[in-house]
Amino acid sequence: MKMKKIKFLLLGLLVSLSMVNCSDDLDDVIRPASNLEISEFIYRGLNFWSLYKADVPDLANDRFESDAERAAFLEQFESPEATFDGLLSPNDRFSIIRDDYIELENALSGIRRSTGMRFALFNDPSGNGNVFGLVRFVINNSPAQDAGVQRGMIFTGIDGVQLTSNSDLGAIFAQDAYTINLADYDANTEVFTLNGTDITLNQVELTINPVHTARTLSIDGEQIGYLHYTGFTNEFDDQLNNAFAQFQADGITDLILDLRYNGGGSIETANDLSTMITGQFNGELFIRQTYNEDRNPDNQFDRLFNSNIGNGNSGAAINSLNLTRVYVITTGSTASASELILSGLDPYIEVIQVGTTTSGKFEGSFLLYDSPNFRRTDDINPNHRYVMLPLVLRSVNANGLTDYFDGFTPDIQIAEDFSNLGQLGVQGEPLLDAVIDEILLGRRPSTDVETRELPAVFYSDQNDILYQRMMNE
Template identity: 30%
Template sequence: MKDFFKIQFLLIMLMSAFMVSCNRTDDETPDFPEGTTEYTNRWIQDSMRRYYYWAEQMPAKPDYHLPVKDFFKSLLSPQDRFSFIVNTTDPETYPKSVRNLFGFDYAIIQLQGGEVITVIKLVLKNSPASNSGLERGMIIKKINGQVITASNAQQLAESISAKTVIDLSVGNWQNGAIINEKNVTVYYGYSQEQPLISKIFEQNGKKTGYLYIYDFPDGITSALNQKFNEFKSTGIQELILDLRYNYGGSVSSAAALCAMIAPGISANSQFIIYKGNKNGGEVKRTFSQQIAYDPGALSFNALHAHSLGLYKVYVLTSKSTASAAEIVINNLKPYMEVFQVGDETLGKDMAGFSIEDKRQPKKITWQIHPVIYKVFNANGEGGYVNGISPQFTVNEFNNLPLLPLGDPNETLLSHVLSKIYSKKGDTDFDGNKVKVLFQSDSPAAAFSGLNFK
């Protein structure tokens, strides 16, 4: 949510919200001295009244004397899982997670026999975790000397977020046991931008492309264009998108991806509908319009030149599939068949942009990240607040150890490849051989930004 909405009339509205604390005419709300908590809280209230999706549910007379974060929470609708606020001068106010601090995620699962183990499911490339030797599929026995259990999992995850270094006891899973145990120290640090992972599989003359996309940052279109150029020149006939750990990002980047997959679309084909409060109204955007809101993006025509024009696509998902990644699934459906494999998605059917004080000099250092719009596809379909359910439910933890993403024997990918090449029926259900008790990225997913841009 680091970019700002650029449609001119809404930008004017946004600037008016930034200045409203100096120009209010509401006599029922008292004036407060600049620099006070009350002054900041009133600015937050004014901004939220104008843009917040659930503005009409906000309390009429909130307590301006509350600490800023508590005041902000007092304005939120019970339906709101995603809005948050940060102080740009205080890193401690930003959402934290194991993934964004150390570059990995894990899941605590219960095996059929009742044994509870902790599995590393994701390690970011060029991250503190990968530099320390952690790999997807490893088993964590201890975190900072504590054995991980279902009862202390949440507490341990929260404790990690307060540290700059963690000590892990890890090993490999083989034949139902942990081997090659070792101690690993992981230091807090920055994870580099994640590369796209692509593979091409061929069997009996039929070619299938696989593309893992970690997130949707602005500026991804050149990399996507290169991958799809390779896919098209190779002549792939099937496509598998792996979005299982994709929290989202820029809607423009999601639109660019869709433009290279869907058949029968043009620059003027409708991509998305945004519906806001009485001030925001309804905004419709075509593929071309949405892509253009990323200033560094290739044009629709440049991207569409490498379109695969497929009539179906397979998408791998989990409960960590959120926001812009969910838009890809929902907004392709008016144009083609989307076969979803894995677990239901997070359910972030909404978009927003960040709001901050643009006065010079800046008088307020807090930055608001509210829910502003609900999102819908070209057919007006949305409302997936409980997540988008897959046609084929497959638990990636059913087969251990977890294999690298893109490995044809990896559980989710092998399920789809089998369906493509073996022509299995469309009613099979993998079931749950194991029970997922906790996942370290569950809280973090709630703060993933869906960029209106």
């Protein structure tokens, strides 16, 4: 009898321990968020911060009489992405949502998954339905550079298959590895011919220094600075500042800022770069950031020309050139923070734009997480990793300029010719030569240059999670 009692007690103890352990395990398991839960976060964030809130009746503060009515409205959307798209204004061309904030955070710090080959795809001029690729530049210290890829290379196939207008381009170039099939182009016959050279490229995580090329050109006794800058990534502000220190030491009198492939990034870095170019306007307004009607009274912010890297006085002293004129090379890929350089400097110095018309993005963003104040550090919802990057602010320059949807039109119009790209920062490159002619001779380029930008059907940067974004940092 006593043994039965002992066995019963032991069995009860084991059951109790098992229940405790199961309870602990349940506490450790993340409960996947429902679509409605994520949609509630999306609605709350856009209702609070969206720059174009006034354009979307469903985001009006008095749209719903109860939480239940709002929930019923949100349940009609089949996915968080559908909810997000359904709450955007037609004027909003750039807001995005992603299901993993880690990926976005890495991108903001300059970490990208890439082969290092930056390219554009175009329709075959013959109209045969084929597509060809053109290498625009190669990221330094990347697999593409190691493999011998060079600016100006043309490819017509991937992995031995001809690219066409029906190809799934996004999927093809998202592969972990692929082989480009190089071709030559005959401008007289407009025919592409495979030349037998194939290059295999691997996607890796790259930390990309946007200061791609910085050099001083000594031409006819003049010292001309040239900077090919590919993204406003504030983790590399010191490297950018160092480039200007070298320009100072070289005694340059003119600067060519090449932003032709720069889709933007940090507003603060754009502010600092503008001060590096100038330096004589400390304390003056660079741009004003304005928000939607609800948020603007508490958040409107003036960014000023200043003398230190970063927002405040704790960063390194900015190396300024005190120029009264700058030459900026642009294309349709020049966007957001790059356009801030044109807008922010125009009230103060002569900005001579060379190339083709810019994208037309004057709005900025910051990340919204599912937490009470939308910040990563404040009790973030552990049940999902969705994050929004909506348009929340518009930039206004010292003259009141904003809403430049159509972009900035160049003073000297000249487009890249895919059959004659030249090398970035080297004389013989047509856009660079046009600027040098302007600096030395005050002469516009001859009328036989290409002035129509060939429309691309795909850019490698489209796979970049921060493609044409402007960040409020």
